[in-house]
Amino acid sequence: MISHWQELNNVVPSTKKDVRDQIVWNNRFIKINKASAYFRSWHQAGICKLSTLLDESNTRFLTFNEFVRKFKVKCNFLQYHGLLSAMPSDWKKYLKQEEQAATVTLPDVDKLTCKTVYRSLIDHQNLPPPTTEKRLIECGFDIQERQKIYSLPFLVTKEIKLTIFQYKIIHNFLYTNYILYKMKKVENPHCPFCTNVDQTVSHLFISCPYASSFWSEFIEWYQSISKKTLNLSKNEVMYGVLNDWSSCSTLNHLIIIGKYFLYCKALNSGKFQFADYINLVNDKIEIEQHIALMSNTHKFLKK
Ligand SMILES: [Zn+2]
Numbered sequence: 001m002i003s004h005w006q007e008l009n010n011v012v013p014s015t016k017k018d019v020r021d022q023i024v025w026n027n028r029f030i031k032i033n034k035a036s037a038y039f040r041s042w043h044q045a046g047i048c049k050l051s052t053l054l055d056e057s058n059t060r061f062l063t064f065n066e067f068v069r070k071f072k073v074k075c076n077f078l079q080y081h082g083l084l085s086a087m088p089s090d091w092k093k094y095l096k097q098e099e100q101a102a103t104v105t106l107p108d109v110d111k112l113t114c115k116t117v118y119r120s121l122i123d124h125q126n127l128p129p130p131t132t133e134k135r136l137i138e139c140g141f142d143i144q145e146r147q148k149i150y151s152l153p154f155l156v157t158k159e160i161k162l163t164i165f166q167y168k169i170i171h172n173f174l175y176t177n178y179i180l181y182k183m184k185k186v187e188n189p190h191c192p193f194c195t196n197v198d199q200t201v202s203h204l205f206i207s208c209p210y211a212s213s214f215w216s217e218f219i220e221w222y223q224s225i226s227k228k229t230l231n232l233s234k235n236e237v238m239y240g241v242l243n244d245w246s247s248c249s250t251l252n253h254l255i256i257i258g259k260y261f262l263y264c265k266a267l268n269s270g271k272f273q274f275a276d277y278i279n280l281v282n283d284k285i286e287i288e289q290h291i292a293l294m295s296n297t298h299k300f301l302k303k
Helices: 002-008 016-021 038-045 062-069 078-084 089-103 113-125 132-139 141-155 160-172 177-182 203-205 209-226 235-239 245-267 276-303
Strands: none
Touching: 016 089, 062 078, 132 141, 141 160, 141 245, 160 235, 160 245, 203 209, 203 235, 203 245, 209 245, 209 276, 235 276, 245 276
16 A cells, blocks of 8 residues: 555646645655655545645645644644655645736636726735835835725726726836837837837826826826815826825826827827817727626626
8 A cells, every 4th residue: 555655646746736736645756754744544534645734725735723623633833744744845836826827817808897806916916026126115005095096097088998908007018119129019119209228117198208298298287176275196096096096086087098199109100189188088088988888788687
């Protein structure tokens, strides 16, 4: 029996499945005081493959209390953790790795809603990447503000294209010429409107003369229709107005549309007038109304 197990455990595990299928007992990879382990009473209680020691998520070992509850064996904390710490550290990595691959799977594209995208992103615990968090901290945002920044694209618009657009800005993977050039997809990293200036996200939306004149007109236009004073900082253009933000939902939506407008114009190297932006806003309002109508119809049909 023991040699049979040894044979089974002969392959060096290199996937999550291999690790889960490892027989714990007499395993040449699991050694306590230089000897393979075998606890008869544990084996009799049903512990055999490593998967029996994992929790429902299959990524984590049972805690000591969960283990005792599940197998009702006589053992102490040290004995249980002695066995777990004898497992190769690679195995713990494999158990986690495959889980990450599984969580990136998104639902069918035509069934995507803001809610499903949001949930997938939230569930994917690797997000936001540490670089994003670091960048936002450097910009001076505290934890509450950072949470607002992450959820804003999902709250101010129902249009997935715009949500994803803002999401890319937050996480710094919007395809500007600067990034496309690094990927060897375009011949130069420059802004189509400026000579020899890289088109970074910050140039595209803030420092390009076309962008700064756009935001001046935007502020004038917004003040005239809202009868409120508006000052937009660089951070607010990039990530939204976060103060009193429940009443700034429309403004934040308009800012995202503004950036989308600048991005599309730069993509086509097209010069523009502010009136083109107003037309785009009107189109977007129609789209939002259509989405709202569709989701209400869905709710109505479900009832
Ligand atoms: Zn420029």
